[in-house]
Amino acid sequence: MQEVIDLILHVQNTIEIYGKYQALFWVALVYLCFKRKKENQDVLRYSVVSLLLFWNPLFVYGIIHTFPEVAAYWQLLWVLPVEMVIAYGLTIALQETTAHQEGKKIYWGYLAAVVVIIALAGTIVPSESDTVQAADNRYGIPERDMEALQCLDQVEGPITLLAVNDVLKVSRKYNGSIVNVYGSSLWDPNVPNDTTDGYTAEMYRLYELMQTPVDHEEEITGLAADMGCGYLIISNGRREQEEAEVPRDPNQIVDLSVDVQKWCLNGYEALTETTYYHILRRK
Amino acid sequence: MSGLLLAILILLIVPLLLGALWNRLWQSLHIAQAPEITGKNFPGTYLSGVFVMFCIFEAVVILSMKFDMPFSKVVMMVSVLFLVLCGISCVLCQRELKILLLPPDVKSATLQGIKAEKKVYFILLLLVFLAQILLVAHFAPVTGDDNTMEMIQTSITTDTIGAVNPLTGQPYETGLTLQGKLLNLPLFYAYFIRIFNADPAVFLYRLIPAWVLLMSYMACSTMGRGLFRKENGGSDSRRQLFLVCYGILLTFGGYLFTTPGYQLIHGAWKGETIVITVVIPYLLGCLLQLREKNIRAMAILRFLLASVTVIPLMPWRKGIVYLLCIVIIAGIIWICGKLRDFMVRNTKM
Numbered sequence: 001m002q003e004v005i006d007l008i009l010h011v012q013n014t015i016e017i018y019g020k021y022q023a024l025f026w027v028a029l030v031y032l033c034f035k036r037k038k039e040n041q042d043v044l045r046y047s048v049v050s051l052l053l054f055w056n057p058l059f060v061y062g063i064i065h066t067f068p069e070v071a072a073y074w075q076l077l078w079v080l081p082v083e084m085v086i087a088y089g090l091t092i093a094l095q096e097t098t099a100h101q102e103g104k105k106i107y108w109g110y111l112a113a114v115v116v117i118i119a120l121a122g123t124i125v126p127s128e129s130d131t132v133q134a135a136d137n138r139y140g141i142p143e144r145d146m147e148a149l150q151c152l153d154q155v156e157g158p159i160t161l162l163a164v165n166d167v168l169k170v171s172r173k174y175n176g177s178i179v180n181v182y183g184s185s186l187w188d189p190n191v192p193n194d195t196t197d198g199y200t201a202e203m204y205r206l207y208e209l210m211q212t213p214v215d216h217e218e219e220i221t222g223l224a225a226d227m228g229c230g231y232l233i234i235s236n237g238r239r240e241q242e243e244a245e246v247p248r249d250p251n252q253i254v255d256l257s258v259d260v261q262k263w264c265l266n267g268y269e270a271l272t273e274t275t276y277y278h279i280l281r282r283k
Numbered sequence: 284m285s286g287l288l289l290a291i292l293i294l295l296i297v298p299l300l301l302g303a304l305w306n307r308l309w310q311s312l313h314i315a316q317a318p319e320i321t322g323k324n325f326p327g328t329y330l331s332g333v334f335v336m337f338c339i340f341e342a343v344v345i346l347s348m349k350f351d352m353p354f355s356k357v358v359m360m361v362s363v364l365f366l367v368l369c370g371i372s373c374v375l376c377q378r379e380l381k382i383l384l385l386p387p388d389v390k391s392a393t394l395q396g397i398k399a400e401k402k403v404y405f406i407l408l409l410l411v412f413l414a415q416i417l418l419v420a421h422f423a424p425v426t427g428d429d430n431t432m433e434m435i436q437t438s439i440t441t442d443t444i445g446a447v448n449p450l451t452g453q454p455y456e457t458g459l460t461l462q463g464k465l466l467n468l469p470l471f472y473a474y475f476i477r478i479f480n481a482d483p484a485v486f487l488y489r490l491i492p493a494w495v496l497l498m499s500y501m502a503c504s505t506m507g508r509g510l511f512r513k514e515n516g517g518s519d520s521r522r523q524l525f526l527v528c529y530g531i532l533l534t535f536g537g538y539l540f541t542t543p544g545y546q547l548i549h550g551a552w553k554g555e556t557i558v559i560t561v562v563i564p565y566l567l568g569c570l571l572q573l574r575e576k577n578i579r580a581m582a583i584l585r586f587l588l589a590s591v592t593v594i595p596l597m598p599w600r601k602g603i604v605y606l607l608c609i610v611i612i613a614g615i616i617w618i619c620g621k622l623r624d625f626m627v628r629n630t631k632m
Contacts, residue, residue: 020538042421042571045616053612067604074541078559079608081567083536083543084506087528091511094528095521116533122535122544138423138484139432157450172452173426176436183450190428194463195448197456 004057007073020121025082028089035092043088090114111205141170146273148233148277155231162224163233165211167277181227182207202227212256221266225282232268232280234258240277245279286479287490293475294494300369302332303376303383305588306581317579324508325383326501330565331585333498334459334592335472337349339364341595343445348459353442354470355474359474404523412500416493417532418548425540425549426487434469435476435483444470468554468597492551495561499547502564503529509571554596562596563605570613 027069029047032040054076064073093134097110136143146166152159152175161171169184182203185193206223209216213234222234237257260270260278271281302331306328331488340361348359390397426432433449441447445459472491476483481490507522536544546556568588593602 021532021536021542027632039512041508045619047614049612049615050608053608053615063604067600076604076608078543079563079605079612081506081543081564083529083532084503086532087525088510090528091521091525094524110424114528118528118531119535122532122538138482138488140426140488144602153554170426172449173378173432176335176433176440177453179452180450183448184428185450188428191450192428192466193468194429194449194460195455195457197448229578264465 001270003064004060012205021082021086024086024118024121026116028086031089031093039201040088040092043085047080050077051159054080099174129216139170139174141174142166144239144276145170146174148275148279149178151272151274151279152178152231160228160230161233162206162220162227162229162231164235164277167233181229216275217262218265221263221268225266231271232263234263234280235279236273236276259281286481287485288550290475290479290481290486290490293479295365297365297369298329298332298336298371299380299383300366300376301335301585302328302330303379304333304368304372305331306379307372307376309581309584315578316583322506323382325506326364326421326504327508327568327585328379329381330498330501330561331507331588331598334588336365337468337592338588339368340466340471340474341465342415344470345464346619348445348464351446352444354444354473354477355442356471357444358474361474400520402443404520404527407527408500408523411534411543412496412528414534415530415548417494418537419492419551420489422549424552427541429550429553430524431469431472431552432487435473436488438470439477465594465599466554466597468557469593472552474585481498487552495551495557496547498557498558499533499543499564500530501555502568504563505568507566507568509525509568511537512575558593558602558605562593563609566606566609570609 012138029044032044060073063076083153094114095105096108098107137146139146141149148163148167149171152161152258158177159177159180161168163171165184165187168180168182169188171178171180181195183191183193186199186203186207202223206220206227209220209223213220215256221232235258241257258278260273260280263278263280264270267282268280269283271279273279295471306315343357343361343364347360430449437447437449437452438444441452445455445464447454456609472487475481476486493542503523504524505527511518511521511525533544533547536542537548542554543560547560550556551560569582569586569589572578575582590606593599593606596602
C-alpha cells in the first residue's frame, strides 16, 4: 500500500495539481455542480467518476501490477479530457450571460476576459517546465550536431559510425544510410526497443569508453576498427570548455581541447573539424 | 513542395471518401440510418475514414511482415486498395457526400445567409488554429525518446519492414516483439513520404501536427455534438463557442509536458498524442451519442472502430488500459443511473 500512496503523491507533484489548468478544471466542475441542470450531468458524472476511480488505491494497485507498460501513472488521467471540461463550463457560463439584455451588450468583452484568464493560466506565465527551444532546423536537431552530420553527406554508400551520445542519438533521424555500432536504447531505457536483440559486451565496453574518451584513444579506435566503423565523431573539447566553471584564478584555467592526432591510430585519419567535433575516417 | 501539397490533398480527401463508404456499408446492412435522418456529421465521417485508413494499413503491413514483403510492395498494395475503395465511394456514396459537402439550402450557401455570431466564431477558430500552426512551426520538435523518424528513414532507405533496427541500422537477429510488429504508425507516415517524395522532416514535424490538430478539433466537435444536443437547448453557435474555448485552452496549454496542449504543439506526430487528443475525445463523443436512438448503432460501430485503431498508434497493452478505463467509467455511470431510476420507481410505488 505504501507504493500506492507514494505513486499518488508522485502523480500529484508531476501534474502540478495546485495550479494552472487544474485550478480552472475544479472551478468548471464546481460551477457545473451548482448549475444542477440535467444536460450538464454527463460531464459532471464522467469527471467525478474518473477522479474517484484514478485516486482509488485499489485501482492504482491493480493497474501498476497488471499493466507495467503504464510506466507513468499520471498518463491515465488523459482519459479525462480536462480542457474539454473547462471549455464546456466556459461555454455554458458565456452563453448564460446572453440571457440578460445587459449581458448581450458586453458578451464579447466577457469572451475577451476568458481569453486573458486562460492565457494567464497557461504559457503566458513563465514556467520552469516550459523549456522547449525554438527549432534550429526542420529536423529539430541541435545545430552543433547537425553540422557534424552534414559533413557525412558527401559520403557515398553506407556509413558505419561511432560517435558521442548526442550525435549518435540523432544520426539516424537525419540520415537513414548511417549505421551505428550501438543504438541509444543501450543507455536510455525510455527509448522504445521493440526487439529481443541485445547488445554485445564489446558494444557496452565501447560505450563506457566513449563516456571518458581521454587516454582511451588506442582502445576505442582498436574496438571501432574491429567492428568496422568507417567514421568517428568525437568532441573537440570546446563544449566541455564552455560548460566548465571559469575559475577566479586565470592561471587555473585548464585547456580541455582535444588533440586530434592522438586519435589517428588503428587506421583512422582526421577528415575535418566542425565547431564542436572532430570527424575521423578509416583509411 | 508539390509532394507536400499532394500529401495534404490526399490526407483531406481519402479519409472523407473512406468514411462515407464506411457509413454506406452499415446503411446497406440496415444497421445505420440514412444520412437524411441522422443529419450532417462531417467530423464523425472524416474521423471514421481516418481510422479505416489506419486499420487497412495496419492489416496490409502485418500481412506483409508475414510474407517478408519489401516496403515498396506494401506502398503499391495500399495505394491500389485506397484507390479502389475511393473509387467505389465516389460511385456509391454520392448522396452521402453531397449531404456532407454541400450546404443544406441556397440561403446558407452565401455569407449573408450565415449568422454574424457564427461568422465571428469561425474567424476566431481559424485564428486560434493558425496560432497553433505557428507554434508548431516555431518550436523544435521534442523527439526525446521517440524513434518515429528513425523508423521512417529505415523503411525508405532499406525498403524493408521490421527487418532492420531503426536505432542502429543493422538487421535484426531475433526479430521484432509483438508490440513492435503492431506499432506501424511510422510506416503509415513513411508511405506518404514515399509516394509523394516529400521531405521527411517537414512532413513529420510540420504537416502531420497540423493534420492531427485538425483532427483533434473534429474529435472535439464530435463531443460537442453529444454535449450540446438540440433537445437540451444546444445549438450550432454553442458548439462553435465550445470549439473556440477548447482551441484557446490548447494554444496556451503547453506549459507542462503532461498537458495535451504541450503534446499537440511539440509532439503531435506521436501515436500516443493522436490517441489522447483525437481517439479518446472521439470515443467519449460516441458514448454521448448513445443517447440518440437514430444514431446509436452507428455510435457503437464508430466506438469499436476507434478502439481497434489504438493498436497501431501505441503499445497495445497500454491502449487496452485506456479503453478499459473509459468503459469502466461509462459502465459505473450507467449502473448508477439504472440504480437511481430503480430506487425512484420503488419510492413512487
